Amino acid sequence: MFTNNLAGRVGWMAGHWKPYARDVVPLLVLTGLNAAVIVLFPYILKRIIDGIVESLSPAYLAANVGLLVLIGLVDFVLYALLQMTRARLNMRFEYGVRLRAFEGLLRMAPRRLARLSTGDFVTRLTDDVNDKLSWYMCSGIFRVLEAGSLIVFGLAMMLWLSPRLALYCTAPLPILVGLFLITSRVLYRRYEDVQQTISRLNGALDSAFSGVRVVKAFGAEAYQRQVVADAIEAQRRAEVRAARWQIVIDSLYGQVWQLAVAAVLLAGGAMVIAGNVTLGEIVAFESYVLLLVWPMFDVGQFLVRGRLSAVSIGRLTELEDADAEPAAVDPAPSARHVRSPAPDDYCAARRVAASPDVRFEGVTFGYDDERSAALTDVSFHAKPGRLTALVGPVASGKSTALAMVPRIIEPDEGSVLVAGRDVREWDSIALRQSIGYAPQDAHLLSGSLRDNIRFGRAWVTDDDIDAAVHAACLLEPASEWPEGLNTAIGSRGARLSGGQKHRVSLSRALAGRPNVLLLDDCTANLDAQTEAHLWERIRDSFGDCTILLVTHRPRTLQQADAIVVLDLGNVCEVGTFHQLDRPHTRFHALYTQWKLEEASGG
Numbered sequence: 001m002f003t004n005n006l007a008g009r010v011g012w013m014a015g016h017w018k019p020y021a022r023d024v025v026p027l028l029v030l031t032g033l034n035a036a037v038i039v040l041f042p043y044i045l046k047r048i049i050d051g052i053v054e055s056l057s058p059a060y061l062a063a064n065v066g067l068l069v070l071i072g073l074v075d076f077v078l079y080a081l082l083q084m085t086r087a088r089l090n091m092r093f094e095y096g097v098r099l100r101a102f103e104g105l106l107r108m109a110p111r112r113l114a115r116l117s118t119g120d121f122v123t124r125l126t127d128d129v130n131d132k133l134s135w136y137m138c139s140g141i142f143r144v145l146e147a148g149s150l151i152v153f154g155l156a157m158m159l160w161l162s163p164r165l166a167l168y169c170t171a172p173l174p175i176l177v178g179l180f181l182i183t184s185r186v187l188y189r190r191y192e193d194v195q196q197t198i199s200r201l202n203g204a205l206d207s208a209f210s211g212v213r214v215v216k217a218f219g220a221e222a223y224q225r226q227v228v229a230d231a232i233e234a235q236r237r238a239e240v241r242a243a244r245w246q247i248v249i250d251s252l253y254g255q256v257w258q259l260a261v262a263a264v265l266l267a268g269g270a271m272v273i274a275g276n277v278t279l280g281e282i283v284a285f286e287s288y289v290l291l292l293v294w295p296m297f298d299v300g301q302f303l304v305r306g307r308l309s310a311v312s313i314g315r316l317t318e319l320e321d322a323d324a325e326p327a328a329v330d331p332a333p334s335a336r337h338v339r340s341p342a343p344d345d346y347c348a349a350r351r352v353a354a355s356p357d358v359r360f361e362g363v364t365f366g367y368d369d370e371r372s373a374a375l376t377d378v379s380f381h382a383k384p385g386r387l388t389a390l391v392g393p394v395a396s397g398k399s400t401a402l403a404m405v406p407r408i409i410e411p412d413e414g415s416v417l418v419a420g421r422d423v424r425e426w427d428s429i430a431l432r433q434s435i436g437y438a439p440q441d442a443h444l445l446s447g448s449l450r451d452n453i454r455f456g457r458a459w460v461t462d463d464d465i466d467a468a469v470h471a472a473c474l475l476e477p478a479s480e481w482p483e484g485l486n487t488a489i490g491s492r493g494a495r496l497s498g499g500q501k502h503r504v505s506l507s508r509a510l511a512g513r514p515n516v517l518l519l520d521d522c523t524a525n526l527d528a529q530t531e532a533h534l535w536e537r538i539r540d541s542f543g544d545c546t547i548l549l550v551t552h553r554p555r556t557l558q559q560a561d562a563i564v565v566l567d568l569g570n571v572c573e574v575g576t577f578h579q580l581d582r583p584h585t586r587f588h589a590l591y592t593q594w595k596l597e598e599a600s601g602g
Contacts, residue, residue, distance in 0.1 A: 012313055012317060013137055013313075016093065016097055016100070016137065020089060020092060020093070020096075023085075023089055026085060027085055027086065027089070027142055030078060030081055030085065031082065031142060031145050031146045032149055033078055034075065034078040034079055034146065034149075035146060035149030035150045035152075035153050036149075036153060037071055037075045037078060038150060038291065039153040039154050039288075040071050041068065041291070042157070042284040042285075042287035042288050042291065043157060043284060044064055044067055044068050044071070045068075045280070045284055045287055046161070046278075046281055046284035047064050048061065048064050048065070048280070049278075049279055049280035050278050050279070050280030051064070051280075082142075082146075086138060086139045086142055087139070089138045090139055093137050093138050097133060097137070097316065098125055098129045100320055101124065101125055101129070101316045101319045102125060102319075104320035105121060105125075105319050108319065120199035120202070120203060121319075122206070123198045123199040123202050124312075124316060124318075124319060128195060128312035128315050128316060129312070129316070133309050133312045133313065133316070136302075136309040140302050140309075144298060144299055144302045146295070147294075147298040147299050147302075148295075150291065150292065151292055151295050151299075154288050154291060154292050154295075157284075157288065158285060158288050161277075161281050161284060161285065162271070162276075162277050162281060162285070164271070164276075165267060165271060165277065165281075165285055169285065169288075169289055190238070190242040190245055193238045194235070194238045194239055195315060197234045197235040197237075197238040197239075198235055200231050200234065200235075201228075201231040201232060201234075201235050203231075204228050204231040205228065205231075208224050208227075208228055269282070355385060355515045355516070355544050355545055355546045356384065356418050356420075356434075356515060356516065356546060357381065357383050357384055357418075357419065357420070357546060358382040358388075358405055358416070358417070358418055358516060358546055359381045359382070359416070359417040359420075360378050360379050360380050360414070360416055361414050361415045361417065362377050362378070362379055362414035362415070363377070363378040363379070363401070363411040363413070363415070363416060364376050364377055364411060364412050364413040364414055365397075365400060365404070365411045365412050365413075367400075373569050374395075374400045375397040375400055375401060375569045376568075376570050377413075377570070378397070378401065378414070378566070378570070379414075379571065380564045380571060380574055382546055382547075382562070383546065383561075383562070384544065384546045385544045385546070386546070386547070387547040387559060387560050387561050387562075388547065388548050388549065388561065388562045388563075389549045389550070389551055389556070389560035389562070389564070390402070390549065390550045390564050390566060391550075391551065391552065391557065391563060391564070391566070391587065391590060392565055393567065393590065395568075396566040396567050396568060396569065397566050397568075397569040398520075398550040399439070399440055399520050399550060401548075401566070402437075402439075402518045402520055402548060402550060404416045404423070405418065405423065405435060405516065405518055405548065406423075406432050406435045406437055406518070407424070407428055407431065410424065418431065418516065434514060434515045434516060435517075435518060436508075436509030436510055436511075436512055436514030436516070436518065436545075437509055438502070438506045438508070438509040438518065438519045438520060438522045439505070439520050440520040440521050440550070442501040442502045442504065442505035442522075443505070444489060444496070444501060444504060446488075446489075447488065447489070448483075448485065448486045448487060448488055448489070449474075449484075449487055449489055449504060450462075450465060450485040452489065452504055453469065453485070453504065453507045453511050454511065455511075457511075457512060460511045460512060464511045464512070464513060465485065465507070465511050467510070467511075468506075468507040468508070468510035468511040469485065469507050470537065470541075471506075471507075471510050471537040471538055471540075472503045472504075472506040472507040472510060472534065472537075473526075473534045474503040474504060474507050477500060489504075497525070498525040499525035499527075499530070501525075502522050502524070502525055503522075503526075503534075505522065506519065506534075510538075510541075510542060514542075514545060515545060515546065516546045516547075517538075517545045517547045517548070518548050519547065519550065520550045521550050521551055521552070522549075523551060523553050523556050524552075524553065531553065531555055531556065532555065535556065535559050552590075552594045553594070554591060554594055554595050554598060557591065558577055560576075560577055561576070562574070562576060563575060563576065563577060563580055565586050565587045565590070567586060573585060573586055573587055575587075
């Protein structure tokens with residue numbers, strides 16, 4: 001849902017306000033007190049001016065000047081407390097909004113993830129939250145409340161002093177309302193353009209930074225520089241267009257309100273000459289008008305920034321409302337636990353639990369309605385204690401099939417069953433704790449090897465990590481590093497080779513002592529000797545697991561107990577290696593091609 005209406009935006013903000021409801025009371029009290037103190041200034045000036053005209057005494061002058069000083073000190077203390085309280089709440093709001101949006105991102109289904117770039121995600125969680133929304137949701141709202149309080153108290157004092165002159169001063173208000181209605185739609189479009197260009201720029205920068213080695217290898221520095229330069233120029237143009245409108249509107253708000261100053265001088269002067277008001281009242285009115293200029297400007301700024309914030313709220317809502325499309329994360333009402341042991345009982349639970357089988361029954365799935373399905377009516381059976389290999393050409397649906405077992409994605413049709421039950425009937429957390437998953441992209445975090453292998457799972461012990469590292473053939477290279485498994489590997493594993501990255505990813509999958517092991521081309525960057533040792537150790541230590549493997553390595557395929565051949569999302573052949581390695585089979589053609597590529601070093 002894209003929140004682009006007032007009711008939707010108010011509801012969204014109310015949801016984020018709810019945890020901080022207790023903080024509203026002191027802010028409201030401070031806001032009201034501060035406004036009440038400020039509006040006393042012009043009235044005291046009136047008393048002094050009228051006293052001068054009537055030949056006031058030194059004592060009267062001293063008392064009123066002293067009162068002005070006292071009011072100034074009280075206002076200083078109140079305003080300082082008000083600013084500090086608002087600033088602290090700003091930071092808490094920023095934290096809450098960003099965290100909620102990130103949680104939505106984690107829940108988001110692949111179909112929606114595919115539509116957004118990394119740069120767009122970063123922009124939404126940084127620029128949209130920090131620069132566009134945080135101020136509006138807290139300081140902006142309370143500045144408007146402060147401005148409203150000043151306007152109400154100020155107008156009340158003006159009406160008390162002279163209702164007729166107060167009417168002249170409020171004449172510009174209809175003009176300001178009309179000005180906002182005319183400009184709000186244009187501002188929304190301009191601000192939306194700005195956020196989109198910022199997203200494109202961040203995407204271009206992310207591509208340049210993450211692919212800098214490829215850029216250098218192809219000598220494409222000039223091309224990449226132009227891509228980034230074009231993105232910067234597009235953002236500059238969008239920012240300038242938005243700034244022009246912002247400047248024009250800000251100036252109009254300020255200039256229109258100056259009509260009230262002219263009204264006081266013209267109408268008020270005539271009333272003084274006629275003897276209807278005093279000189280002190282005219283000075284007070286002029287002070288009140290000048291006092292109300294900035295509050296009225298704040299109201300205008302809030303309305304203008306509201307258009308900018310509406311864009312950011314809509315962009316963040318797209319992340320938060322991940323459940324608008326099935327995200328395959330929350331358990332079904334009848335969810336059952338595959339296994340959810342306490343940390344101390346985890347290994348014991350692993351030993352007594354039988355490895356479940358994995359079955360695909362008529363599974364169909366597509367990432368985009370406009371493209372052909374990634375999987376079509378796929379059915380096969382992976383048995384416990386056996387290695388089932390999924391093979392096929394590029395884009396045949398192998399990785400998609402693996403991702404369905406831990407419910408990263410869900411089928412459009414058909415079922416994926418673990419231990420005889422649809423994965424949607426299992427508790428998601430318990431299901432995933434029973435699965436070890438090493439994706440094709442060996443994603444690593446900044447930090448140590450040990451942290452990357454444990455990956456936030458407090459129940460994974462150091463013994464589990466040591467066993468996983470040994471099985472993944474990572475122990476030997478790790479022992480040569482200065483601090484062993486505690487060695488920092490740099491951003492995205494910059495200090496590791498491609499093969500080492502995959503072995504860290506495999507160690508992470510094995511460290512949880514899984515019942516089901518999902519391996520997506522994890523041996524692609526290993527030499528033949530290391531690959532042989534790896535499968536020997538996995539068979540010895542994790543031989544009772546149900547293993548699903550995506551691979552094109554000939555030696556690995558020879559280790560498989562069963563092979564499922566996929567082509568264009570369809571299962572075209574199923575059997576053992578010896579059954580399928582025969583002339584005229586699709587597997588034989590693929591296997592022969594991969595052997596030739598391996599022999600030629602391709």
